[in-house]
Amino acid sequence: FAPLQSIDLSTLPRCFGYPLSIFFIVINEFCERFSYYGMRAVLVLYFKYFLRWDDNLSTAIYHTFVALCYLTPILGAIVADSWLGKFMTIISLSIVYTIGQVIMAVSSINDLTDYNRDGTPDNISLHIGLSMIGLILIAFGTGGIKPCVAAFGGDQFDEEQEKQRSRFFSLFYLAVNAGSLLSTIITPILRGEQCGIHTKQQCYPLAFGVPAALMAVSLMVFILGSNMYKKGHPEGNIMLQVSKCIGFAIKNRFKQRSKQFPKREHWLDWASEKYDKRLIVQTKMVLKVLFLYIPLPMFWALFDQQGSRWTLQATTMDGNFGAMQIQPDQMQTVNPILIVIMVPVVDAVIYPLIKKCHINFTPLRKITVGMFLASLAFVAAALVQVQIDKTLPDFPKEGQSQIKVINLGTDVAKVDFGPGIQNVSVESLRETKYLTFDPTSLKNVIISYGNETTNELLNVMGKERHTLILKNTIYIQTALLLDGLTTKSEDGKNKIRFINNLASAINITMDGTSFGHVNNFSATNYTSFTRGVKEIVVAFTDNSLTCKNQSMSFGYGSAYTIVIQECNNDTLGLRYVEDIQPNTVHMAWQIPQYFIITCGEVVFSVTGLSFSYSQAPSNMKSVLQAGWLLTVAVGNIIVLIVAGASKLSEQWAEYVLFAALLMAVCIIFSVMAYFYTYVDPAEIESQIDDEEKKNMDNEKWPGSILKNPISQTEM
Structure with a gap:
C-alpha cells in the first residue's frame, strides 16, 4: 500500500467535489454496524x-461482551497511531x-447434535466454547x-474542504444509524424462522450468519x-505521550519529595524537567475533563440494558400491533428510530425554545438532565415490570419440580404423593394447577379411583415441569x-x-402442521404456532372418519395442552x-421507557461528544474520545457488579436500584459541574x-522586557 507522500492528491477520483474514497x-x-448490531440484537436471547x-448469567455475559467492545478502542488507537497506521489496522482487525x-x-x-432432557444441545460445552x-x-x-x-474518512479531505468534511461526518453518522436500525429489524425476523435438517429450531445460524456475511462485504x-x-504513516500515539508525561510527573514528585524545591502550582508541573510546557498544559486540560467523566459510566450502565434486561422483559409481553x-428483540429498534427523529427536533426546536426562555442550558447541565431522564426511564421500566409480574407463572427454581395432574x-381421582405431602382430588375431565x-421427596405416587388403586414410581429432576395424566378403564392408566x-x-x-383421549389411534393436523400418528392415551410434543384461530383436523387410522373444529383464539406466548375428547357428527x-x-x-407499554431514555441519550451522548471535542487540545481530541468510550465499558462492568451484588429476586426492585444509583450519581455530577x-x-x-516565541526573542535580545501572558494559576 502506497504511503500518503507517494500519492498525487490531484489525481484522486472525485464525485460532486467529494473524494470518491469516502463512499467506500x-x-x-x-x-459493519449492521453486522455488529444485528448480532447483538439476538445475543441475549441466544444465551x-x-x-x-x-437471565442473570445471560445478562452478565452480554454486558461483559459490550464492555470489552468499548475497552479495545484504546488498543486500536495505539496500534494505528504507533505501528500499522489507520488503513492497515482497519484491514487487519476487520479480518x-x-x-x-x-x-x-x-x-x-x-x-449435528441431539438435545438433552433439559433442552440444552448435546455437547453444550463445544457450543459455549465456540461462542x-x-x-x-x-x-x-x-x-x-x-x-x-x-x-480515516476525515483524512481523505484536503484542508480547504472543511464543509465537505463536516457533511461526511453527518453521512457517516447516518450510515451508523441506518445499519443499526435495519439490522435490529431484520435479524430478529431471521431468528424467528424455523430451520434445521434433523430438528426444526429457532434459526440462530441464519441470524448470526447474515451479519457475518455483511462483515465480509x-x-x-x-x-x-x-x-x-x-x-x-503512523506518527506516534499522543496517548502514550500523555501517559508518559503523567507517569514522569508522579515519579519525579515522589523522587524529589525529601529535597527542598519551590512549591509548584500543579502536580503535573513536576514533569517540566523533561516535557515542554505546551504538553503539560494540554495534559492538564485533558485530566480536568477526564475527572468529570468519573460519574458518567453509571448512565451507560442503565442505557445498555436495553439490549439485555429490557429485551428479556419484552419476551413476557404481548407483541401484537395489529x-x-x-x-421482543425488535423493540430495540425504537431507540434508533427515535434518535433519527429527535436529534434534529431537539437541535432545531427544543434548544432554541430554551434559549428564548433565557435559560443558560450549558453542556454540563444537558448531561445532568440526560442522567436524570435515564433514571426516570428505569422507574418507568419498574412500573411495567410490576404489572408483568402479576401475569407470570411460577416456574420451578433450583431444587424444585412441578407436576400438574390431568384426570381423563x-x-x-385421588392422588397421594407420599408422606408429608398434601393429597389432591381431581374431578373427571379436570386438572390441577402445577x-x-x-x-x-418424590419417589412414588398412589392413584385411586374408588376402591381401585395403583402405585407408580416417579422419576423427576429439579427445575422441571411434568404433567401426570390419569384414566380409569379396565385398569388405571398413568x-x-x-x-x-x-x-x-x-x-x-x-x-x-395434544392428548388423545379417544378409544383409537388418530392423526392430528393443526393449521397445516401434522402432529403425526397419536395412539390412545398418548401425547404429542409441543409445537409453536402464531396467534389467532387455527383449524384442527383429526383422522382416524382404522377407518376413513375425519373430524374437524376451529380452535380457540390463541394469544401471545401461551402454552396449551388440547385434549381430544370426542368426534360427534364430524365435529x-x-x-x-x-x-x-x-x-x-x-x-407498547415499553415505548414510554424507550422514549424517556432516548431523550436522555440525545442530551447526554451527543452533548458529551461535542463537549469532549470542544474542551480538548487540538492534538489530544483522540485521547478524550478514547476516555469517552471507556465510560461505556465501565458502565457495562457496573451492571455486572450491581446485578451480581444486589441478589434481588424481583426484577422491578433491580430497576429501582439502578434508578436510585444513577439519581445519586446525577447529584454528585451536578456539584462537580458547578465548579x-x-x-x-x-x-x-x-x-x-x-510566550515561547517571546522567550526565544528574549534569549536572542537579552535587553528586551517581555511580559508573560499566561501564568500557571490561570490553568
Missing part, C-alpha cells in the same frame, strides 16, 4: 434460549472481526476499528477502495409427561400439544388445559506559542 468508507461503516442460561462472526454462526448450528471465542474476536475487531474508520468494499485512499407481530377418567415439590416449559417463549409464539370435541398463561401486558470552568483550548495554546 461509508458503505463499509453501514455494513437464554439456545445455551439455556438463566479478525469477520472470523469472529463466522465462528458465532457456526457455534449456533445444532443439526466465547467468537465474541472475543468480535470485541477486538469492532473495538479496534472504532477509533480508526471515522478518522464490509471488508471487501473497504479493500476495493484501496487505490483511492490517502494513507498516512397488522404487525413484533419480536370418568370418576374422581404443584411444586422437592424432587428428592403417564408422566415431561413438559420442558420452564420459561416464556422468546418469540411470543404459542406452544401447543371435534376439545378441552383446553392452560399450561402457561398468555402474555397480557402489551409491548467546572470552561476553557478555550485554541486560545490557551495560542498564548503558550506566543
Whole structure:
C-alpha cells in the first residue's frame, strides 16, 4: 500500500467535489454496524434460549461482551497511531472481526447434535466454547476499528474542504444509524424462522450468519477502495505521550519529595524537567475533563440494558400491533428510530425554545438532565415490570419440580404423593394447577379411583415441569409427561400439544402442521404456532372418519395442552388445559421507557461528544474520545457488579436500584459541574506559542522586557 507522500492528491477520483474514497468508507461503516448490531440484537436471547442460561448469567455475559467492545478502542488507537497506521489496522482487525462472526454462526448450528432432557444441545460445552471465542474476536475487531474508520474518512479531505468534511461526518453518522436500525429489524425476523435438517429450531445460524456475511462485504468494499485512499504513516500515539508525561510527573514528585524545591502550582508541573510546557498544559486540560467523566459510566450502565434486561422483559409481553407481530428483540429498534427523529427536533426546536426562555442550558447541565431522564426511564421500566409480574407463572427454581395432574377418567381421582405431602382430588375431565415439590421427596405416587388403586414410581429432576395424566378403564392408566416449559417463549409464539383421549389411534393436523400418528392415551410434543384461530383436523387410522373444529383464539406466548375428547357428527370435541398463561401486558407499554431514555441519550451522548471535542487540545481530541468510550465499558462492568451484588429476586426492585444509583450519581455530577470552568483550548495554546516565541526573542535580545501572558494559576 502506497504511503500518503507517494500519492498525487490531484489525481484522486472525485464525485460532486467529494473524494470518491469516502463512499467506500461509508458503505463499509453501514455494513459493519449492521453486522455488529444485528448480532447483538439476538445475543441475549441466544444465551437464554439456545445455551439455556438463566437471565442473570445471560445478562452478565452480554454486558461483559459490550464492555470489552468499548475497552479495545484504546488498543486500536495505539496500534494505528504507533505501528500499522489507520488503513492497515482497519484491514487487519476487520479480518479478525469477520472470523469472529463466522465462528458465532457456526457455534449456533445444532443439526449435528441431539438435545438433552433439559433442552440444552448435546455437547453444550463445544457450543459455549465456540461462542466465547467468537465474541472475543468480535470485541477486538469492532473495538479496534472504532477509533480508526471515522478518522480515516476525515483524512481523505484536503484542508480547504472543511464543509465537505463536516457533511461526511453527518453521512457517516447516518450510515451508523441506518445499519443499526435495519439490522435490529431484520435479524430478529431471521431468528424467528424455523430451520434445521434433523430438528426444526429457532434459526440462530441464519441470524448470526447474515451479519457475518455483511462483515465480509464490509471488508471487501473497504479493500476495493484501496487505490483511492490517502494513507498516512503512523506518527506516534499522543496517548502514550500523555501517559508518559503523567507517569514522569508522579515519579519525579515522589523522587524529589525529601529535597527542598519551590512549591509548584500543579502536580503535573513536576514533569517540566523533561516535557515542554505546551504538553503539560494540554495534559492538564485533558485530566480536568477526564475527572468529570468519573460519574458518567453509571448512565451507560442503565442505557445498555436495553439490549439485555429490557429485551428479556419484552419476551413476557404481548407483541401484537395489529397488522404487525413484533419480536421482543425488535423493540430495540425504537431507540434508533427515535434518535433519527429527535436529534434534529431537539437541535432545531427544543434548544432554541430554551434559549428564548433565557435559560443558560450549558453542556454540563444537558448531561445532568440526560442522567436524570435515564433514571426516570428505569422507574418507568419498574412500573411495567410490576404489572408483568402479576401475569407470570411460577416456574420451578433450583431444587424444585412441578407436576400438574390431568384426570381423563370418568370418576374422581385421588392422588397421594407420599408422606408429608398434601393429597389432591381431581374431578373427571379436570386438572390441577402445577404443584411444586422437592424432587428428592418424590419417589412414588398412589392413584385411586374408588376402591381401585395403583402405585407408580416417579422419576423427576429439579427445575422441571411434568404433567401426570390419569384414566380409569379396565385398569388405571398413568403417564408422566415431561413438559420442558420452564420459561416464556422468546418469540411470543404459542406452544401447543395434544392428548388423545379417544378409544383409537388418530392423526392430528393443526393449521397445516401434522402432529403425526397419536395412539390412545398418548401425547404429542409441543409445537409453536402464531396467534389467532387455527383449524384442527383429526383422522382416524382404522377407518376413513375425519373430524374437524376451529380452535380457540390463541394469544401471545401461551402454552396449551388440547385434549381430544370426542368426534360427534364430524365435529371435534376439545378441552383446553392452560399450561402457561398468555402474555397480557402489551409491548407498547415499553415505548414510554424507550422514549424517556432516548431523550436522555440525545442530551447526554451527543452533548458529551461535542463537549469532549470542544474542551480538548487540538492534538489530544483522540485521547478524550478514547476516555469517552471507556465510560461505556465501565458502565457495562457496573451492571455486572450491581446485578451480581444486589441478589434481588424481583426484577422491578433491580430497576429501582439502578434508578436510585444513577439519581445519586446525577447529584454528585451536578456539584462537580458547578465548579467546572470552561476553557478555550485554541486560545490557551495560542498564548503558550506566543510566550515561547517571546522567550526565544528574549534569549536572542537579552535587553528586551517581555511580559508573560499566561501564568500557571490561570490553568
